[in-house]
Amino acid sequence: MNESYQRLIEGNKRFSMSKKFEDPLYFKKLSLGQKPDYLWIGCSDSRVPANEVTNTESGEIFVHRNIANLVVHTDMNLLSVLEYAVKFLEVKHIIVCGHYGCGGIRAAMSNELHGFVDNWLRNIKDVYNKNTVELEAISDIDKRTDRLTELNVIEQLRNLAKTTIVQEAWKTRQLHLHGWVYGINSGLITDLSIIHDGTEDIEPIYRFNVIKG
Numbered sequence: 001m002n003e004s005y006q007r008l009i010e011g012n013k014r015f016s017m018s019k020k021f022e023d024p025l026y027f028k029k030l031s032l033g034q035k036p037d038y039l040w041i042g043c044s045d046s047r048v049p050a051n052e053v054t055n056t057e058s059g060e061i062f063v064h065r066n067i068a069n070l071v072v073h074t075d076m077n078l079l080s081v082l083e084y085a086v087k088f089l090e091v092k093h094i095i096v097c098g099h100y101g102c103g104g105i106r107a108a109m110s111n112e113l114h115g116f117v118d119n120w121l122r123n124i125k126d127v128y129n130k131n132t133v134e135l136e137a138i139s140d141i142d143k144r145t146d147r148l149t150e151l152n153v154i155e156q157l158r159n160l161a162k163t164t165i166v167q168e169a170w171k172t173r174q175l176h177l178h179g180w181v182y183g184i185n186s187g188l189i190t191d192l193s194i195i196h197d198g199t200e201d202i203e204p205i206y207r208f209n210v211i212k213g
């Protein structure tokens with residue numbers, strides 16, 4: 001058997017044993033169901049695992065990850081996760097967490113052809129194009145990339161606010177959307193302090209007449 005593959009199975013045994021050692025009922029309690037307060041929309045990057053970077057446990061965060069943490073309004077995968085998290089799990093917070101040093105952001109900023117993924121990254125090119133004046137005023141390419149990383153998170157929050165799912169939830173309860181950026185080189189999260197709590201943050205054309213019910 002491939003050694004690096006086997007390492008994961010061995011690691012799982014140690015994980016299971018240590019959790020049971022700390023709390024013999026740990027898995028029994030988890031098996032009863034989940035009631036996470038948070039939905040995490042993050043990058044697929046292997047260095048940004050939601051639970052580890054927030055020091056949380058299994059059962060605390062419902063997670064969706066894709067390349068460059070995008071909220072694309074026609075993405076059935078994202079919309080299904082979002083609906084389940086908001087309607088059934090009734091999460092209180094949705095966090096879009098980007099990260100500095102994101103390969104997806106860097107790729108989107110170049111004119112190189114990378115493959116199929118360029119069609120996905122087109123969403124980030126649109127964010128760049130929307131903010132050309134601000135971004136091109138930053139001459140340092142790393143700083144410009146960092147800023148696009150932040151602007152991308154902000155745009156994805158707006159995309160969340162424009163969904164019928166989030167707007168329907170807002171009619172009956174509180175639901176907070178937060179934008180974060182994780183620093184791979186520091187291990188620290190920067191809260192961009194942008195919170196969407198209602199449709200007043202988005203342009204009128206995107207606001208639905210949701211019936212309170």
Ligand code: CO
Nearest residue numbers: 043045102103
């Ligand atoms: Co990334």
